[in-house]
Amino acid sequence: MVGSARIGTGIPVAGPKAVERQMLEPWPEVGSGPFAVVAENLSKRYANIVAVDRINLRIPEGQIFGLIGPNGSGKTTTIHMLAGLMRPTGGVAKVAGYDVHKQPVAVRRNIGLVFQEPALDRNLTVQENLEFAGALHKMAPRLLNERISELLRLFGLENHRDVTVGKLSGGMRRALDVARGVLHRPRVLFLDEPTVGLDPTNRESLWQFLQRLRQEENITVLVTTHYLEEAKACDRVAFLKRGRVICQGTPGELVASLGSYVLEVEGAHPETIAKHLESCFGRGLTIGTKVLFAINDENFTLDQAARQLNRDVQATHLRRPNLQDVYWWLIHGYADKES
Amino acid sequence: MWRPIWAIIRRELRWTLRQRGRLISALVRPLLWLFTVGVGVQAMLQGAGVSQYRSFIVPGLLAMVLLFGAMLASLSMVYDKESGVMRMLIAAPFAHGWIVFARWMSAAVVGLIQAFMLSLVLATLGYLAHDVSLLLLLVGLVTTSMLCASIGVLIAVSSRALDNFAVVMNFVIFPVFFLSGALYPVNHLPAWLKLLAAVNPFSYGVDLLKHATLAHVRSPLGPDFSVARDLLVVSVASGAALLASVIRFSQDSVFEPLARWLSDGRAE
Numbered sequence: 261m262v263g264s265a266r267i268g269t270g271i272p273v274a275g276p277k278a279v280e281r282q283m284l285e286p287w288p289e290v291g292s293g294p295f296a297v298v299a300e301n302l303s304k305r306y307a308n309i310v311a312v313d314r315i316n317l318r319i320p321e322g323q324i325f326g327l328i329g330p331n332g333s334g335k336t337t338t339i340h341m342l343a344g345l346m347r348p349t350g351g352v353a354k355v356a357g358y359d360v361h362k363q364p365v366a367v368r369r370n371i372g373l374v375f376q377e378p379a380l381d382r383n384l385t386v387q388e389n390l391e392f393a394g395a396l397h398k399m400a401p402r403l404l405n406e407r408i409s410e411l412l413r414l415f416g417l418e419n420h421r422d423v424t425v426g427k428l429s430g431g432m433r434r435a436l437d438v439a440r441g442v443l444h445r446p447r448v449l450f451l452d453e454p455t456v457g458l459d460p461t462n463r464e465s466l467w468q469f470l471q472r473l474r475q476e477e478n479i480t481v482l483v484t485t486h487y488l489e490e491a492k493a494c495d496r497v498a499f500l501k502r503g504r505v506i507c508q509g510t511p512g513e514l515v516a517s518l519g520s521y522v523l524e525v526e527g528a529h530p531e532t533i534a535k536h537l538e539s540c541f542g543r544g545l546t547i548g549t550k551v552l553f554a555i556n557d558e559n560f561t562l563d564q565a566a567r568q569l570n571r572d573v574q575a576t577h578l579r580r581p582n583l584q585d586v587y588w589w590l591i592h593g594y595a596d597k598e599s
Numbered sequence: 600m601w602r603p604i605w606a607i608i609r610r611e612l613r614w615t616l617r618q619r620g621r622l623i624s625a626l627v628r629p630l631l632w633l634f635t636v637g638v639g640v641q642a643m644l645q646g647a648g649v650s651q652y653r654s655f656i657v658p659g660l661l662a663m664v665l666l667f668g669a670m671l672a673s674l675s676m677v678y679d680k681e682s683g684v685m686r687m688l689i690a691a692p693f694a695h696g697w698i699v700f701a702r703w704m705s706a707a708v709v710g711l712i713q714a715f716m717l718s719l720v721l722a723t724l725g726y727l728a729h730d731v732s733l734l735l736l737l738v739g740l741v742t743t744s745m746l747c748a749s750i751g752v753l754i755a756v757s758s759r760a761l762d763n764f765a766v767v768m769n770f771v772i773f774p775v776f777f778l779s780g781a782l783y784p785v786n787h788l789p790a791w792l793k794l795l796a797a798v799n800p801f802s803y804g805v806d807l808l809k810h811a812t813l814a815h816v817r818s819p820l821g822p823d824f825s826v827a828r829d830l831l832v833v834s835v836a837s838g839a840a841l842l843a844s845v846i847r848f849s850q851d852s853v854f855e856p857l858a859r860w861l862s863d864g865r866a867e
Contacts, residue, residue, distance in 0.1 A: 373690040
């Protein structure tokens with residue numbers, strides 16, 4: 261292929277044409293279960309910018325779905341439209357069976373929403389916050405109290421019932437915020453960058469909570485993140501760039517479609533290295549002082565590469581690809597080309 | 600819908616009662632007026648043969664408590680953004696106009712509670728002793744509190760720059776108070792001031808309270824308008840301001856930037 265190289269089977273790595281091809285591919289088969297979230301050509305335009313550009317999503321019930329993209333790629337706007345907080349300017353979307361445009365209140369009744377910043381009153385206690393949130397969802401007091409106890413147990417907060425939220429640690433506050441989001445047993449939970457500002461331990465336990473919620477309540481989760489190591493835990497991910505879904509699939513598929521290996525070559529002049537090696541390994545991706553090449557040959561060894569390297573090279577590393585590589589190829593691959 | 604509204608009112612009450620200092624200062628402010636301006640002006644007027652100025656400003660001071668209490672409480676809707684409560688409210692399963700309605704109601708209740716407390720103090724001091732129509736006083740306090748709360752929510756949903764407390768204080772609360780007949784009878788004002796007082800809906804709330812406490816007083820210190828007119832103006836004005844606030848807050852052009860701000864004040 262000239263000009264637009266396509267590595268593996270799934271991911272287009274160069275050129276907008278490849279992206280369009282990806283967009284036109286038929287929906288993946290996802291079993292017979294109903295979809296918790298369906299978006300077709302969902303768009304949000306402002307006077308001079310297009311924040312979300314004809315997004316298509318289908319999320320089956322009980323799935324954890326990751327929306328990945330850099331800041332400003334339209335993740336939050338997408339969540340807002342799906343949560344009935346913002347009116348789409350184009351396309352349609354149904355969440356838990358309700359039209360986000362025509363039935364925003366019914367949508368909000370059936371979803372939980374966790375924002376980047378906590379939706380909690382710092383001056384009230386853990387119990388008071390959950391009581392307030394439950395009342396907003398018109399929950400009857402007795403049912404609400406049972407549910408609060410259940411969730412505080414699940415999230416390890418049962419000993420902090422009467423602590424003022426302002427005095428909780430960041431991890432606990434986030435856990436409480438997620439508990440607040442699922443208090444009314446929503447069918448779909450939206451989480452916008454839930455792990456920003458959390459240390460690795462708390463991030464890990466948050467993901468455990470999500471897995472447990474899915475197990476116990478068959479809740480569907482749509483989560484945005486830019487931590488790629490977390491996205492692995494999703495059943496399916498979609499990459500967003502400038503308001504468009506540029507590719508989606510299971511993390512395994514996406515990683516596999518990138519190739520068998522990633523060859524990292526490090527040196528003081530990465531551009532020269534990239535140029536020099538392009539004929540052997542295809543177009544490389546320059547990230548800082550490293551050049552990354554996707555290798556689609558299962559029997560590839562470092563020995564083969566060694567022959568091509570010269571004195572400029574300071575280090576080489578041959579490894580299996582991961583989601584971070586997919587992200588780099590998708591996000592920076594085009595940026596290089598376009599700029 | 601009563602459950603969420605009641606929860607919002609209860610939270611506001613809990614907050615009001617927890618802030619003792621603010622509650623006390625809300626009561627001290629009118630008493631300070633009563634014993635400084637009230638006493639001073641009365642001493643001045645006694646030479647002119649008028650002897651009831653302190654009684655005269657009692658309804659004005661009750662209205663003052665409502666103005667500060669209810670209006671500031673409804674303005675605090677702006678601060679809900681920072682506390683995270685607004686995020687809970689916008690995610691809740693009811694039309695967004697209800698947020699404004701519930702905030703309006705809770706602000707009116709807060710104002711009313713402060714006014715009741717002041718009434719008790721005033722009654723103990725003997726200022727609400729004779730010829731007070733309790734029913735009219737109650738109606739006057741309730742409707743005026745609603746009016747102040749609705750002006751407050753209207754400001755809260757209309758302006759983006761109202762994080763500035765001093766601006767609201769100087770350009771809304773003080774003018775509304777001074778141009779209301781709370782401190783002097785409207786009927787004897789020069790024409791241009793009289794006009795300003797007549798278009799100020801708060802004047803009619805004050806006048807309603809004058810009917811409750813000063814009905815026996817002959818002009819010039821008695822009420823300026825009729826009870827029916829007071830009630831009509833106060834209820835129409837507060838209903839209109841509330842309706843305008845609800846409609847404005849429900850508009851995408853107002854609500855969506857707020858939702859965006861709440862989600863991420865920095866990027867996107």
